[in-house]
Amino acid sequence: MEFELIERLKSALPHDSQLPLGIGDDCAILAEDARSEQLVTTDMLLDGIHFIYDTDKENAQSLELIARKSIAVSLSDIAAMGGKPQTAFLSLAIPRSWDADQANELFDSFAKAAREFQITLAGGDTTSWNHLLAINVTVVGKVPKSKAIRRSGAQAGDFICVSGPLGGSLSGKHLTFTPRVQQGQWLREHCTIHAMIDISDGLLADLGHILQQSEVGAEIVAEQIPISKQADEISDNKSPLEHALTDGEDFELLWTMSKSEYEKLMQQKEGFIEVHHIGNITKEKGCFLVDQQGHKKRRGDEGYVHQLGEEESLL
Amino acid sequence: MEFELIERLKSALPHDSQLPLGIGDDCAILAEDARSEQLVTTDMLLDGIHFIYDTDKENAQSLELIARKSIAVSLSDIAAMGGKPQTAFLSLAIPRSWDADQANELFDSFAKAAREFQITLAGGDTTSWNHLLAINVTVVGKVPKSKAIRRSGAQAGDFICVSGPLGGSLSGKHLTFTPRVQQGQWLREHCTIHAMIDISDGLLADLGHILQQSEVGAEIVAEQIPISKQADEISDNKSPLEHALTDGEDFELLWTMSKSEYEKLMQQKEGFIEVHHIGNITKEKGCFLVDQQGHKKRRGDEGYVHQLGEEESLL
Numbered sequence: 119m120e121f122e123l124i125e126r127l128k129s130a131l132p133h134d135s136q137l138p139l140g141i142g143d144d145c146a147i148l149a150e151d152a153r154s155e156q157l158v159t160t161d162m163l164l165d166g167i168h169f170i171y172d173t174d175k176e177n178a179q180s181l182e183l184i185a186r187k188s189i190a191v192s193l194s195d196i197a198a199m200g201g202k203p204q205t206a207f208l209s210l211a212i213p214r215s216w217d218a219d220q221a222n223e224l225f226d227s228f229a230k231a232a233r234e235f236q237i238t239l240a241g242g243d244t245t246s247w248n249h250l251l252a253i254n255v256t257v258v259g260k261v262p263k264s265k266a267i268r269r270s271g272a273q274a275g276d277f278i279c280v281s282g283p284l285g286g287s288l289s290g291k292h293l294t295f296t297p298r299v300q301q302g303q304w305l306r307e308h309c310t311i312h313a314m315i316d317i318s319d320g321l322l323a324d325l326g327h328i329l330q331q332s333e334v335g336a337e338i339v340a341e342q343i344p345i346s347k348q349a350d351e352i353s354d355n356k357s358p359l360e361h362a363l364t365d366g367e368d369f370e371l372l373w374t375m376s377k378s379e380y381e382k383l384m385q386q387k388e389g390f391i392e393v394h395h396i397g398n399i400t401k402e403k404g405c406f407l408v409d410q411q412g413h414k415k416r417r418g419d420e421g422y423v424h425q426l427g428e429e430e431s432l433l
Numbered sequence: 434m435e436f437e438l439i440e441r442l443k444s445a446l447p448h449d450s451q452l453p454l455g456i457g458d459d460c461a462i463l464a465e466d467a468r469s470e471q472l473v474t475t476d477m478l479l480d481g482i483h484f485i486y487d488t489d490k491e492n493a494q495s496l497e498l499i500a501r502k503s504i505a506v507s508l509s510d511i512a513a514m515g516g517k518p519q520t521a522f523l524s525l526a527i528p529r530s531w532d533a534d535q536a537n538e539l540f541d542s543f544a545k546a547a548r549e550f551q552i553t554l555a556g557g558d559t560t561s562w563n564h565l566l567a568i569n570v571t572v573v574g575k576v577p578k579s580k581a582i583r584r585s586g587a588q589a590g591d592f593i594c595v596s597g598p599l600g601g602s603l604s605g606k607h608l609t610f611t612p613r614v615q616q617g618q619w620l621r622e623h624c625t626i627h628a629m630i631d632i633s634d635g636l637l638a639d640l641g642h643i644l645q646q647s648e649v650g651a652e653i654v655a656e657q658i659p660i661s662k663q664a665d666e667i668s669d670n671k672s673p674l675e676h677a678l679t680d681g682e683d684f685e686l687l688w689t690m691s692k693s694e695y696e697k698l699m700q701q702k703e704g705f706i707e708v709h710h711i712g713n714i715t716k717e718k719g720c721f722l723v724d725q726q727g728h729k730k731r732r733g734d735e736g737y738v739h740q741l742g743e744e745e746s747l748l
Binding site for chain 1: 460471476481520565
């Protein structure tokens with residue numbers, strides 16, 4: 119059903135020659151002026167799926183963290199295109215059981231997040247209903263003309279890189295992460311990046327999006343994958359490596375670039391840019407994981423299942 | 434609580450000098466290029482509030498009508514600024530109980546609505562959850578630079594006009610209306626319109642928004658208010674006139690213009706432009722209704738309550 123949605127909309131919709139890029143990347147690209155293009159991304163965050171507000175539950179989260187995450191998720195999409203976020207639009211479905219203090223806390227939290235991320239909240243829509251909190255955020259950003267980094271440009275021989283340790287985001291990072299907006303822009307300005315995405319569905323799933331759209335394959339090396347402290351500390355039936363490969367909501371950047379650009383990057387990069395080379399793009403399709411014994415194993419693009427639900431992001 | 438949201442966000446947010454118009458009109462205006470500006474509006478539509486899908490209910494509505502309305506509501510906001518809609522972004526929270534046929538029917542309905550309204554669906558986001566259908570639509574449109582028609586420009590002496598009969602929308606029109614996009618653009622191109630809004634909350638409430646933002650008052654004449662056939666046919670304790678004054682979701686345009694521009698308009702207007710002169714803008718604040726006996730009665734900006742809930746549109 120999920121994959122079908124993209125295909126269905128793509129095939130059912132008229133082609134718009136005014137639209138440089140539509141459904142299927144981190145953001146849509148809209149024509150702007152002679153020098154710049156606009157990036158637009160939209161995300162809906164739901165109580166019980168992307169956050170837990172229901173105060174009966176032990177692991178309920180503060181409205182401040184919920185509002186911040188709601189904006190940060192879209193900023194991560196802008197970052198993945200190398201763009202600069204500018205303006206956000208907010209829609210809120212608020213439980214009718216809330217009192218004014220709760221509503222005001224939510225509004226203030228959005229204003230605070232907008233200040234932190236230096237974007238303007240330019241509009242929105244609020245309705246109350248008998249169900250749980252639902253939040254939609256649309257963010258508009260900017261990128262120099264033809265410079266947006268898409269998912270479709272990976273080339274055989276490219277180095278595959280990630281911007282930080284992966285896995286175990288559910289133990290906290292999914293609510294407190296800082297979207298890699300500065301890093302995305304720095305990479306776009308200083309390097310030739312062939313393809314980029316943010317890791318929201320999990321390393322394998324999001325690498326899968328790059329591979330599919332670029333019509334290439336990949337070989338990633340288990341030992342080179344940076345595993346987060348949180349993934350190391352989880353005690354369940356999955357190894358820390360498996361968490362790093364398949365957990366969602368890391369919101370790190372995943373990109374590909376030529377070996378020579380990678381070498382240039384490692385010499386030039388500023389302190390706030392973290393780079394982990396985890397493998398290479400191959401001409402042969404399919405994604406293979408090389409383990410510590412040197413064995414290659416084909417790995418699909420295992421999707422990430424949200425806390426309680428499933429999700430697909432068209433953008 | 435509702436009014437406070439706008440004020441709270443306005444006061445809590447940094448002023449953005451790059452943003453020609455933020456929260457508080459039908460759309461936000463974003464700078465684009467030397468010749469044009471961009472309009473952005475966002476609306477969240479919820480099952481049980483803006484439509485009824487729950488198939489247990491007798492008056493349940495088809496997904497085709499629901500998808501169409503979800504887009505049409507935002508197009509009406511673009512129309513109210515005199516703009517041309519271009520691109521839409523969709524977020525869907527889909528009940529987990531749905532089967533693939535239902536989801537596909539919804540997607541196809543959105544594609545159909547996009548074709549009908551000649552806009553591009555450029556992206557979106559889908560999640561399934563254990564609650565009711567929630568839909569968010571963000572529409573981006575265009576208007577020549579500095580030509581967007583705001584709520585704040587009404588002047589004493591202006592004629593107040595509406596684009597069609599009002600009231601009783603709940604008996605069907607709220608799902609089948611055609612947003613006045615052509616009319617809004619025609620008016621912007623051919624006339625000097627001082628202020629415009631679309632009637633989503635009800636005539637008195639939306640006129641109230643113009644009066645408040647323009648810092649003027651109004652006198653409207655009961656006999657001149659066009660009352661829809663649907664409002665005439667409702668048998669409840671409200672008169673047809675009261676329905677026309679206070680029912681929401683008419684999605685007609687409400688605008689003000691000088692007497693001389695009005696006279697020019699009545700000579701020039703093409704067949705698809707419907708104009709009803711319902712009263713005049715006054716220097717004295719407050720909104721007054723003149724009844725058939727010539728008595729003036731002050732009327733507040735009575736808000737419209739949605740089928741089951743309350744709503745406020747920041748845009």
